[in-house]
Amino acid sequence: MDWSCLIKNKTSLTVTTDSRKITPGCIFVALKGEHFDGNDYVDQAVSDGAAFVIKGENAMAELQDLARAWRRQLNIPVIAITGTNGKTTTKELTAAVLRTKYNLHYTQGNYNNSLGVPLTLLQLTKDQQLAIVEMGASHPGDIKELVDVAEPNYGLITNVGRAHLQGFGSFEGVMKTKAELYEYIIAHEGTIFRNEDNPYLLQMTEYALGNSGKSVQIVPYHTGKMPEGTRLVGDYNSENIQAAIAVGNYFGVSEEQALDAIRAYVPSNNRSQLMQTEHNTVVVDAYNANPTSMTAAINSFKGNCYILGAMRELGEYSHLEHQNIANMLLERKADIVYLVGSEWRETTAPYPVFDTTAQLAEYLKLHPITKARVLVKGSRSNQLETILPLL
DSSP: OOOHHHHTTOSOOOEESOGGGOOTTOEEEOOBOSSOBGGGGHHHHHHTTOSEEEOSTTHHHHHHHHHHHHHHHHTOOEEEEEOSSSHHHHHHHHHHHHTTTSOEEEOOTTOOSTTHHHHHHHTOOTTOOEEEEEOOOSSTTHHHHHHHHHOOSEEEEOOOOSOSHHHHSSHHHHHHHHHHHHHHHHHTTOEEEEETTOHHHHHHHHHHHTTOOOOOEEEEEOOOOOOTTOSOOSTTHHHHHHHHHHHHHHTTOOHHHHHHHHHHOOOOTTSSEEEEOSSOEEEEEOSOOOHHHHHHHHHHOOSSEEEEEOOOSOGGGHHHHHHHHHHHHHHHTOSEEEEESGGGGGSOOOSOEESSHHHHHHHHHHSOOOSOEEEEEOOGGGTGGGGGGGO
């Protein structure tokens, strides 16, 4: 569809997929999901003031097409960030750094999928100078779909690890999918920010270059060490910090300015947060969990108590990966370990296993933890954040 009649000469757009948030002149996208159908609310949306409605079976594709057209009209440089672990933290840190110099728009929360990316682009305004778009993936082709919408000028892959193996099929599947970002950047002669200490990223660059006959500008950085004074916990965050500094330096933000911005950044959303409660010191990383991030969190943790949620979407690798984590805990001779999720029952771990976080909560009410340094590591599906008041 030719969207020029809808977006020409506009400096901003208001787009919503929620019929309860209609404002005069907005664009309403009637999406259909498993438990809802936005097409049922089209008439109401028009009555409430929607100026244009995207509806029908191809609503998602048309939304993405509109976002691409809007991105092209504004022609604002776009930095795409993906990776198995650390992409949201890297996005937040990079945004904190670039905001010191630029009028910036960046992905809010975890709006990093086939719906979130176009909505992020459609929030751009003519006054903004840079955009950061986070991209998530759980199946082959996911990143290609997103880069074809966002058309980034710059690409950064934080790392690759063993996550969503059920969808990707293997670790090699993870690498090939994430490399779709490199392939797009190379094909369009953009710029890649790359951690030179990560051999997988070097391999993926060579794979993406292949026989393309193209060259690409690479801005290198290294994992380095955790700088002092940040509010992030876990040495694994050093590579996220160095990535943000590298992007900042490229866009004219000095390392000193970048570090000041990073030190001022306060983690949220249960990512790498340090909490001092009345009874314990708690490290909370309960937003995402996969074998790679779980291993990194345990290796970085300096404490004696672990509360770990099950790792999901691992398919045939589930038993092996959970057993590997159990073995790590045994080697560390942890004082207290509580495991949440039936997946742990298939391991030889000699620790209490609770099928649900609610069951663990009831246990903690009767057996409170005190005077401990506690690692709470899991994913949103575990809902481990609900036990924080008990710690």
